[in-house]
Amino acid sequence: MNKRKIFGSILLIVGFIGGIYSIIFFLTYKKVTLGIDIIIIISILMLINGILKLNHKKKYLLIRICEKVLDFIVISIGIIFFTGEMLIQNGKFNNGVKTSGSMVIVGYTNTDDEKIIEDRIDRAYQVYEEINYYPTIIVSNRSKDLENELILGKYDVRAMELREKMYEKGAKRYTVKIENEGESLFENLRKVKKILNSKYRDSFKSMSVRVITSDYNVFLANLIGQELGLSIQPESVETPLLKAPQFHVMEYIEIFKTFFFELLPYIRVR
Secondary structure (H helix, E strand, O other): OOHHHHHHHHHHHHHHHHHHHHHHHHHHHOOOOHHHHHHHHHHHHHHHHHHHHHOOOOOOHHHHHHHHHHHHHHHHHHHHHHHHHHHHHHHHOOOOOOOOOEEEEEOOOOOOOHHHHHHHHHHHHHHHHHHOOOOEEEEOOOOOOOHHHHEEOOEEHHHHHHHHHHHHHOOOOOOEEEEOOOOOHHHHHHHHHHHHHHHHOOOHHHHEEEEEEEHHHHHHHHHHHHHHOOEEEEEEEOOOOOOHHHHHHHHHHHHHHHHHHHHHHHHHHO
């Protein structure tokens, strides 16, 4: 079997796996997320490319061009996914030493669902009981699509619900702040830094932050914190196995988007 057939067979196998995973996810959770949409599209491209490579018939010029284009797309996606996964795994195993510091709970971003958020709140309250004399801040992205429906005064309903859950668990009233003016984790953590600096007046305490987030989000939080001058100490929550692939796919995109379109411009003007 030549290299072309081997590559085509691999593409077919991976494409089928992606399709089967998407079906199982839909049947389990009765919904289709952005991550699942991306996996389905990539799986279809891989299946088409695999079929073209295993086809022995004479190919028209247009078909050969399509095959080359698909090769480029599949290889590019493979590089992005492999790099993104290595970075996510690096974040999981690089939690560092825990010290006292303010707590930041990563609430709703562009990729999270309610169950993931509930797990973070449970972990957050455990940490709160350890460091309740430091500020606790919930960061939650403001949704452009739902802005008119969810904004209530200065804060959106989702962030306020998270704060109420912390109070219901036993957190003292008026001790949990909300930061949801940003539309990304980078923007929110910049706001958090300003809040902490104004409270501690640039003392060492303002640099230490316990971040409650999911395991796939640890690398990005660390990366942003490093560039902002924050000492991020992640308190990660494990992602359910069936949900992990589609969350990871969205996190790959978020990592590259944050680095090229937010961190690099910030570094240049810093």
